[in-house]
Amino acid sequence: MSGARIPPAAGSGISLEEQHRIERISGELRTGVAELGDLGPAISIFGSARVAEDSWEYRSAQSLGKLMAEAGVSVITGGGPGVMEAGNRGARSGEGRSIGLNITLPHEQLANPYVDTDIAFRYFFTRKFMLIRYAMGFAIYPGGMGTIDELFELLTLVQTGKLQPCPMVLVGHDYWSGLYNWLARECVTRGYIEPADLDLLEVVPDEEVAAEVLLDKIRR
Template sequence: MFGMKKTRPERRQGAAVVRGDLVSDSTHDQRLLDRRGPADWLHMDPWRVMRIQAEFVEGFGQLAELPEAVTVFGSARTPEDSPEYELGVRLGRRLSEAGYAVITGGGPGCMEAANRGAREAGGVSVGLGIELPFEQHMNEYVDLGIEFRYFFVRKTMFVKYSCGFVALPGGFGTLDELFEALTLVQTRKVTSFPVVLLGTDFWGGLVDWIKTTLVDSGKISPADLDLVQVTDDVDDAVRIIVDADRNRVNRLRAEERAARNTVGDAE
């Protein structure tokens, strides 16, 4: 019909946008990880390293001067009129009021909610997007948005520029980020890094399984349960982040004083 626009497929690819016939059937992550197909892909891997390096450089450059930040994860499928969306808005607002930038995956749902809360409170709202087979636009409440081709580059940015994670109810992507964070803390790749689950009804079954299956079978130690905290209270979640951040700063200052004293004694 005259006047109607035909919707063309669209995809973000790093800094670029492609539409129509230029949209590939696969993503850069897929082509990097898939060992099937013509052997010429194998010979192009060294060139992919340059693109991966460029993504790291771009991410480091854009985020280097970011204030202390907290990363919020959660489902992209959460509707705007749901209690979980409102929970995300309140969380983003309180984190901003506590002086933190809020980082999300930049998409809709819970991610949009946390960005919205931060933006409405006058804080810094950051979105780290990812190229997906289906298009997911950066939500409108993001002040600084970066699009990544590779998940592992994006995950590095989440951890490097955050002092803690808060997980709202979510699916596989949220679980992926949650357990990666817990593994990094457990193996001491990152220290003083609080991980908070917001929503006891949603997360309770998972926590019970961790206690009754992982701990009871010896797959993790009882002390590992302390690596994650569960609450329904937004203020409590923010307090956990603030307390851990304060303890980290105090420890670093104590280490610096000890180092100066050691140098002074040596002189």
């Protein structure tokens, strides 16, 4: 029967609690695929949830969302405030598809008001899978732990061949140049990564250059 739970087999080592968790994970993946399977060209925008509406990050991400929407490219964000809200807001003003993949947190994060397609996730890894799976490029604005986690997970997936090479732009020289230079100075010099690994990233000054890089590589 559709939707019926199958009890764990004797000796399987899978508890009922774990089976329920597996079902929830599977359900989140099915929902995401059903909603985004026909998406077409899209980018994901990452960045801090804590930036204010009058910050350059917000204004830039909003402009980038609009530029991408006007070029026929959908915008995916984490669905929350700050840079995420700005990207969705720009996509909507550019009459494009604005997608928010929200995460359920102890202190509830509500979807921003500029999301057209809102999908809520309980698990970070299923949400990150969807943020990556349906995007053809990525714009990473300044942010904290979550943003840096998303950036390095992307780099790891491409470096290890689990994800096809795709454009990744770090928007904001002042914020990202130090990290890029540290990777070159420390990681490359010590042999922890190859010089070519840094070619996966491009540090850009603003949304106009970001849009040029993303659209150029998406359209190839």
